[in-house]
Each structure stands twice: as C-alpha cells, then as structure tokens.
Amino acid sequence: MERGGRVTGFLAFTGELTVDVLPRLIRPHRLRWRAIVAGIEQAGLYALPIVGLLAFLMGVVMTYQGGSVLRSYGANVFLVDLIGITMLREMGPLLAAIIVAGRTGSAYAAEIGTMQITEEVDALRTLGITPYEMLVLPRVAALAVAMPLLSVWADAMGVLGGMIVANGLYDVSFATFLDRLPYAVPVRMFWAGIGKTPVFALLIAMVGCYHGLRVRGSAEEVGRATTMAVVQSIFLVIIADAVFSVVFQQFGI
Amino acid sequence: MAAPVIEARDLVTEIGGRRIHDGLDLRIERGELMAIAGSSGSGKTVLIRALTLLLPIAGGEIRLFDAPVTGLNRAGERRLRRRMALMFQRGALFTGMTVLENVMMPLAEHTRLPLGLRREIARVKIRLAGLEPDAAHRYPGELSGGMTKRAALARALALDPELLFLDEPTAGLDPVSAAAFDSLIRELRDLLGLTVVVVTHDVDSLWEIADSIAFIGEGRVLARGDAATLAESDEPAVRAYFSGTRMRRGRERSWETA
Numbered sequence: 367m368e369r370g371g372r373v374t375g376f377l378a379f380t381g382e383l384t385v386d387v388l389p390r391l392i393r394p395h396r397l398r399w400r401a402i403v404a405g406i407e408q409a410g411l412y413a414l415p416i417v418g419l420l421a422f423l424m425g426v427v428m429t430y431q432g433g434s435v436l437r438s439y440g441a442n443v444f445l446v447d448l449i450g451i452t453m454l455r456e457m458g459p460l461l462a463a464i465i466v467a468g469r470t471g472s473a474y475a476a477e478i479g480t481m482q483i484t485e486e487v488d489a490l491r492t493l494g495i496t497p498y499e500m501l502v503l504p505r506v507a508a509l510a511v512a513m514p515l516l517s518v519w520a521d522a523m524g525v526l527g528g529m530i531v532a533n534g535l536y537d538v539s540f541a542t543f544l545d546r547l548p549y550a551v552p553v554r555m556f557w558a559g560i561g562k563t564p565v566f567a568l569l570i571a572m573v574g575c576y577h578g579l580r581v582r583g584s585a586e587e588v589g590r591a592t593t594m595a596v597v598q599s600i601f602l603v604i605i606a607d608a609v610f611s612v613v614f615q616q617f618g619i
Numbered sequence: 620m621a622a623p624v625i626e627a628r629d630l631v632t633e634i635g636g637r638r639i640h641d642g643l644d645l646r647i648e649r650g651e652l653m654a655i656a657g658s659s660g661s662g663k664t665v666l667i668r669a670l671t672l673l674l675p676i677a678g679g680e681i682r683l684f685d686a687p688v689t690g691l692n693r694a695g696e697r698r699l700r701r702r703m704a705l706m707f708q709r710g711a712l713f714t715g716m717t718v719l720e721n722v723m724m725p726l727a728e729h730t731r732l733p734l735g736l737r738r739e740i741a742r743v744k745i746r747l748a749g750l751e752p753d754a755a756h757r758y759p760g761e762l763s764g765g766m767t768k769r770a771a772l773a774r775a776l777a778l779d780p781e782l783l784f785l786d787e788p789t790a791g792l793d794p795v796s797a798a799a800f801d802s803l804i805r806e807l808r809d810l811l812g813l814t815v816v817v818v819t820h821d822v823d824s825l826w827e828i829a830d831s832i833a834f835i836g837e838g839r840v841l842a843r844g845d846a847a848t849l850a851e852s853d854e855p856a857v858r859a860y861f862s863g864t865r866m867r868r869g870r871e872r873s874w875e876t877a
Contacts (some may be wrong), residue, residue, distance in 0.1 A: 485709065486712075488715055489707060489713070492673065494696060
C-alpha cells in the first residue's frame, strides 16, 4: 500500500513536471539560465576531483587484478581491451552516476526539503512561481549537462589509471596502450556508455527533487528524504543500466 | 453595494483526509481590516492557505475580486497572485538572498522594470516596513525575529498588492514591537487602501487593529463582529475566548490607550 502510494506519487510528480516544463521549453529565453549554469558548476565542476580520483583508482585496481591473470597467459596486451571496454562502457558512467547520486541527488533533496520547511516553496507559489519552474527544472537541466561530461572525465581518468599500472607492472607501454585502444574499443562503445548518462541524470535529479518536495513538517523528514533520494536513485540507476545492457545487446551495439 | 474582495461560500478543506473546515462562509469587503481568531488548531492558517490558493479546496467556492478562483489558467493565476500577497508566520524569506534581493524578487518576476528602479522600489518598501536601510544587505539568518517579520512585510508589499494576508504577524515579538507592528499595519492600510486579513492570537492586536473579527471554530465561522460584540456572543466557545482574563486585560489596556 505504502509502496504503491510512492510509485503513484512519483508518477504524479513526473506528470506535473512535464505539464509545467514542456511549454517553457518552447521559450528557452525565459528559462532560468543563471540557476542552470550555477547548477552545472555545483554538480559538475566541483565533482571533478572526487570523480576523477575514484575513477583513476578503479582503473588501477582493475588493471592490477586483471593483469595478474592475463600475464599467466602472456596476454598482457589484452589489458587494453579489458580496461577500455569495462571503463568506457560500464564503470565510467556508473561510477560517475553513483557519486553524483550521493553528492548531488542528496543535496537536491535536502535543499528543497529545507525550503519546504521554511515555507520558501510556498512563498514562491504566492509569487506565481511554481517549484517545478524555479527549483526542479534548473536542477534537472544542470545535471543532464553535467552528468555526460563527468562520465567522459571518469572514462579518461579510469583509462589513465589502467595505463599507468599496465606500463609499470605488466610491460604494456603507453605507446602500445594508446596504439591498441582504438582497435580494442570501437567508438560505439564509448557512445553506448555516454548515451546512458542523460537518463541517469534525469533519474537522479528527479528522484532528489521529488523527495525534497515531499517533505512536510520536521527536520527529521529532511534527513529521511535525503536518505531515500540517495538509495532510490542509486537503485534506479543500476536498474536502468541493466535495462540498457539488455537493449543494447538486442540491438547489437 | 460593491462586491466583496473575498467571498468564501460553503468552503470545505481537508488535510490528510481530516476535515478542517466544513461549510465555512466568509465575506470581506474592500478596505476592511479583518482579523481571524480561533483556538489553536481551529484551522486559521489552513483558511489563509486556502484563500491564497496554496491549498486546493475540497468543496465550496472561493471568489477573489469578484471572480471565481477555480479553473484559472496559468496566466490568470499569475495575474491574480500579483494583486495579493501573503506574509508568512515565520517570514519564509529566501535564505540564499539578502533582504534587498528578497524584496526585489517579486518585482523581477512580475514587472519589466530596469534593475536600478527595482532596487530603488525595494528600498522604499523596506523603509515603509520600518526596517533600517543597512538591514537591506543582510541575509535572513542574520535578522532578529522582529526584523524578519518586517522584511517579510516589505516583500509582501513589493508589488503594491490590493489584498494582504498576514499570518500571525506579531507572534514571537515583544509587546512593544508587537504594538509597533500593529500600528504599522493600520497605517499601511490607511495609507495604501489595502484590504487586510490577519490571523492572530494576539489579544492586543484583536482589540487594537481589527475592524471586525471572524471567530473560527468547529470548521466554520462561529461569530463575527468586533471584540466587544464577540464577548457577548451566544456561542459559549466564543464567549469563553473573548471574556477570559487575558482578554479582559487586553480590553482594559485598549481603553487606557483610547
């Protein structure tokens, strides 16, 4: 019963957001560009260090583990395939999405939830501004831009991490690695990875804003909304990733 | 007779399935300063939220400025909201902006005035609400309770509304500030010709400023009139509220000052 209410609640939110936002997209000069740009800075630029570091370490670990197996077959050079494909197609986008869900999705829920409690959301409505226009749309748009860019960054840093370990421990020089990379990893792999990220961004931003707007009453609710936003958005991102895998497989991408 | 500014007929509101108002009727004329009183939990704030279109109503009808408020499209709703303003109980100032930016926000939303002019108008409103000019550049977190109320009032006045709702404007203020705020509201009403609806628990306010008081209870308006009339009301709940000792002291005070 409770779960059913939550699903219909989210559907209602999606519907209201769509009805509110679609007419605005026809007049893009009326969008709140300043809020969108500030959002890209917050969610994208400031996340670069953490996303870069974690992707780099992920690349290091995968190469370290995979390399010891491949070396016993004398197939060190296939590290390029291993790192390239897993990083670009799966790990880069997924890693970025999970960090963004924890970092930005939670912030969205907490910010909007607090605004509910201080009645700022109602104050906006008395001015004839809907929370969708002012609070949700700029956040969703900002993340839809920041997320793919962060994923490219994660891809690059992950591959770099792999490259350094492959060079240091498994005798695959940088030149060899870069030489082989385009053959091992076709460009469509890269696009298959990046293509998923706007969907991840949409899920994270919408779930975060939805839980923020649902807050009523107490500070405790803000905490609960933040937790729910992170847990559900990571859950949905991984489900979406699985669906993409199946669909891409079917279409042979 | 001119049409009333607010007319609620047979109003029904519900929150979380619980019925708050059931068949409430209320008329407020232009230029009237109307207080809404009632014991805690009687739905005063809910009524204000319904009248300011923040809460969808479950039944009945609300007419503002002689037009129904249901079925408005987005542009119609914006036009209507421009003509009225609500001062929230705890201010509800936008926390990321200074007081000046808070007051400029409605102007930026609803007018095409250039930035310099918006800033100037905002400063006038801030002064009108009785705030010192140097408070304009502070953030809401740096304001005292009384200043927050005044800043919220300045924002509510930004667009020169015809209809002003005040939710507990003097709650949490010391008696001197509360009295000053009351006289400010009266002054502004006389100066700007506003219609004012004020929800209050403040006994002094009820005696001092209201032209008439609507007492809410059992989901409807139990009684209406000035405080002296309500003290003689047939409804025991109303009589109890208005003839309690706190009320009597308020009445004595208002006689002294009269």
